[in-house]
Amino acid sequence: MVALFLYAVGMKADLHCHSTYSDGSYTPSQIALLAKEKGFDVAVVTDHDTARGCLELKNAARSNNLEFFSGIEISSLYENKSVHLLGYSFRLDSSSLLSFEKRVLEARRRRAHSMLIKLQKLGFSIDQDALLPFEKEGVSLGRPHLARLMVEKKYVLSMQEAFVRYLGEGKSAYVPHERPSVEEAVQLIHESGGIAVLAHPQLYKNRKLVKRLMERYSIDGIEAFYCRFRGEDTSYWAAYASERKLLVTGGSDFHGAGKEETEYGVSLAPPDSVEILLERMKAHGV
Numbered sequence: 001m002v003a004l005f006l007y008a009v010g011m012k013a014d015l016h017c018h019s020t021y022s023d024g025s026y027t028p029s030q031i032a033l034l035a036k037e038k039g040f041d042v043a044v045v046t047d048h049d050t051a052r053g054c055l056e057l058k059n060a061a062r063s064n065n066l067e068f069f070s071g072i073e074i075s076s077l078y079e080n081k082s083v084h085l086l087g088y089s090f091r092l093d094s095s096s097l098l099s100f101e102k103r104v105l106e107a108r109r110r111r112a113h114s115m116l117i118k119l120q121k122l123g124f125s126i127d128q129d130a131l132l133p134f135e136k137e138g139v140s141l142g143r144p145h146l147a148r149l150m151v152e153k154k155y156v157l158s159m160q161e162a163f164v165r166y167l168g169e170g171k172s173a174y175v176p177h178e179r180p181s182v183e184e185a186v187q188l189i190h191e192s193g194g195i196a197v198l199a200h201p202q203l204y205k206n207r208k209l210v211k212r213l214m215e216r217y218s219i220d221g222i223e224a225f226y227c228r229f230r231g232e233d234t235s236y237w238a239a240y241a242s243e244r245k246l247l248v249t250g251g252s253d254f255h256g257a258g259k260e261e262t263e264y265g266v267s268l269a270p271p272d273s274v275e276i277l278l279e280r281m282k283a284h285g286v
């Protein structure tokens, strides 16, 4: 079964993980340490709609003798569904990326406050200032931050409960956020010199939709290895990628205490893919 392959040789990296720059609980420097402890070759973070944590990660990687390339997970829209696109090995000083981050991070900040107002109207006593600790430069605010506050205040027993009852799509405190189309997100990654990969294809629960969008846009790869995939899902998407000569990637989607269902360093990508991504970053002279 493909999903159980262990890579004995070649480059190792966890290509999907979140830091404190979005909804993860480990700083980029702590993620670099985890990569070191696991014996990986490269440290990567893929925060929601922000690559600002990559600067800290780059320094931490260097101090730990690890390689580094940039990463991001962009929330986009396709046929009214939320689709996540991973971007790798793009230039961190790309003007398209910087203006995207400026616009989307501000929109996410406004949206978190609108959702908080809805929660207050529902009777929850959470002050607007409660979001302040997360409102740091370059940080992407999201629903998990609100869920965490609700757990801290003991209004819910778990973040999952906060989502199911109040924060999930269509629930009473939900507010949608500004998202680019898949086409715009892919264009942004390419304009910035990066490689675009469709994240967790099986999570959309619609293989036809995934194939439609893969055929329509110039997405370079697909995340066939993912913490929550069954072996048969991984085999399916790895075969799909191989037929179309797409890059196969994988990662844990580690969030630390932000989402405890997965641990760092599982569902790794094939070493060849890690090497291709690293070479792309090096081609930018970084």
Ligand code: AMP
Pocket (backbone or CB within 6 Å): 023, 048, 075, 141, 142, 143, 144, 159, 160, 163, 164, 259
């Ligand atoms: P946002 O981008 O702000 O809409 O938040 C999306 C994030 O919320 C995703 O990255 C997930 O990690 C998290 N999330 C979505 N649904 C749930 C859920 N039911 N339980 C816990 N976390 C969730």
Ligand code: ZN
Pocket (backbone or CB within 6 Å): 018, 023, 048, 144, 255
């Ligand atoms: Zn997340």
Ligand code: FE
Pocket (backbone or CB within 6 Å): 073, 084, 199, 200
């Ligand atoms: Fe995702």
Ligand code: FE
Pocket (backbone or CB within 6 Å): 016, 017, 018, 073, 253
């Ligand atoms: Fe993710």
